Amino acid sequence: MASVKLMTPQNKPPYFKLTANILVDGKVERRYSRFDFDPQKLRTSKTRTAAATAAAMEFEKHEQELVYQAKSDANKSFAEVAKEYILDSKARLAPSARLRGDFDSRKNKANTTRTKENYLNRIIIVCPWFADKPVSQITKVDYKRLMEEIDNDGIRVHEKAFLLPEARKYKTKSFNKLAVGHDITAYTMAEAFRGKHVSRHSAEEISKALGVQLEQAFRIEGTETTLTRKTLREYALFARQVLQFASDQYGTVQPAFTLPARGTRPRFVDCLHEDEVKQLLNYLPNCSMLEQTIVQALLNTGMRRGELAGLTWEDINFTQCTVHVYKSLLVFHEYGYQLTTTKESNDRYIDVAPEFMTFMKRCYELWKYQRKMMGASWQNSIEKKRCKYPDSLRTLAGNNFVICDDHGWPLSPDSYACIVRRIGDKAGIRHLHPHMFRHTFVSILMSNPDIGVATVAAEAGHAQPSTTLMIYTQQYKKRQESIRNQLSRELYGV
Structure with a gap:
């Protein structure tokens, strides 16, 4: 318990000596401080003693917290915590991330982890003062200075x-x-x-x-x-993720402390316009059946690349015109092809157009004919270009993948970008990428006021409807304008 003692030295003003009893390694240790007071403000002995006692209690609390921090992980530097965070992310790359019930929210791609290592190395070189600073002492001022120095070093x-x-x-x-x-x-x-x-x-x-x-x-x-705004934003997100990891693991950072990311997420969504969709569909008959299937599936379902790569014929219900999406096929740097859950670990059914189902029926007949023609080599023979991960491919045997090669093996989702870009260039649409079809799918649904945002979020597989509104604000702003016009007509007759 803290205590106070009035000291009256000669030829000097009186003060209170503060004594704090601190518990260090199971032993009580005394620490001292002083409390100077103004006799004009604290006129009575009672008020002076009360103020000194309050100061002693605060001093004892502060010293005890310093001891706890020294014994905990609060003094770990940003670089140390960042390395632990990256190692924790790497652990999510193991085959245990497959569909075995132990897949958690901190899943990570191999290329994303390597990028984080590059971010940390650059912070250590450019801003050693930030990398060596304990995570519990990092403030928003430190973060702002970090981003400015990273930006200046990028010139x-x-x-x-x-x-x-x-x-x-x-x-x-x-x-x-x-x-x-x-x-x-x-x-x-x-x-x-x-x-x-x-x-x-x-x-x-x-x-x-x-x-x-x-x-x-x-x-x-x-x-x-100079560095692009997107790159600066990635540095900001990395710093925030490390501090959040420290908060979750050690409690060294207040959960309410959030770092502002430099630059905002672009509001523009790169979706296809109506004339571009028609232009693309008119060119598709000139492509192979595999290319047509990839483009048609991405456009009609809004699936992510990994979700389409993991799609099997059993997931397609031709009668009810639905596509069941609950898994993804990803290629990890060290483990090859792995079946995992979807990005949000959800299970959803996508309603599609009957015309698309008619197209898929034709694809299914061709797929069965190809399997019959290949005979014993079906999902047995592996092309030389896939020899990098042959063992992981063989574990997928028995799955009837929709997007596959002549031997029934699934295509890597990383190859979809080249296929789509090549088709777009030939069709006269520049910079076409697979995720643009997802933007188009959601934007088409959002343009219909009879389809609620929650329904669109469920079809797209977003965890929250707010995600749908945040990303696809183009169509949402059109809905806002329609609401304003409707109120003007009904209330004011405009």
């Missing part, structure tokens, strides 16, 4: 060297002979003389080979580049 000047026309007269030998004894290839020298830009180092070596100064042979141009 790079890229120099390009262009050969001057008058420098051609200095070339008296062949490129092969000029390159001898210099840190440059004959091909790079030839490219520079063809008008292509080279690096400053290459320009210096070429100038030495020609026997002239750099300024006599080349024109140097510098371009300045």
Whole structure:
């Protein structure tokens, strides 16, 4: 229990000596402080003693908290906690993340984990003061300074060297002979003389080979580049995730302490317009049946790539025009092909158009014909390009995947992007990617006022309807405008 004692030194103003009894490793340790008071404000002995006692209690509480923090993980630096967080994320990559009931919310992709390691390494190099600071002492001011220094460090000047026309007269030998004894290839020298830009180092070596100064042979141009807003936002999210991990594991960060991400999520949703959808559908007959199936399935169901890769024919109900989505097929860096739950670990049925089901029936007949033609090689023979993960592929034998190769093995969802982009380029639609079909699917449903947001969220597999509204605000703003117009007409006759 804290105690106070009035001290009256000669020729100095009186003060209270504060004594705090602190528990350290099972033993009581005394610590001291002092309380100076103003006699004009605290006029009576009673008020002075009460104020000193309150100060002693606060001093004892503060000292005890410091002891607890020193004995706990509160003094772990940001870099230490970040490494633990990354290792925890890596643990989610193991095959235990498959559908065996132990799949939790901190699932992670291999490429995402490697990116986090790069973020941490850059923070350690650029901002060592932040990396070494205990997580319990990090404030929003520290975070703001971190983002500013990361942004400033991202400024790079890229120099390009262009050969001057008058420098051609200095070339008296062949490129092969000029390159001898210099840190440059004959091909790079030839490219520079063809008008292509080279690096400053290459320009210096070429100038030495020609026997002239750099300024006599080349024109140097510098371009300045900065980090994109998306990259800065990823750094902000990484810092927030590490602090949240510290809060969950050690209680060293207040749960209410949230870091503001620099830059906001873009409100624009890159979905296909009506004319682009028609343009794409008109071109699809020129594509292979596999390409048509991928595009039609993504457009009509709004599934994610992994969900489509894990789709089997048993998941399609031709009678009720529904598609059952409850699993994903992902490719992990160390473990190959793995069947996991969906992103939100949910189970949903997607209602689709009858025309799409008619198309899928035709695909199903072709799939059965292909399986019959392949005979014993069906899900037995593996192409050479898939030899990287043959063991993980063989564990998937017996699943009747909708999107598969000639031998019945599923295609990697990572290959969908190239397929879709190639189709889009040929159809005249630039920068087409698989997730754009999901945006289009949700936007089409959101444009119908008779379909509620909760229904759209259930069809898309969003965890909360608020996610649907947050991402697809384009159509939501149209609905807001319709609401305003309706109120104006009904209430004011406008």
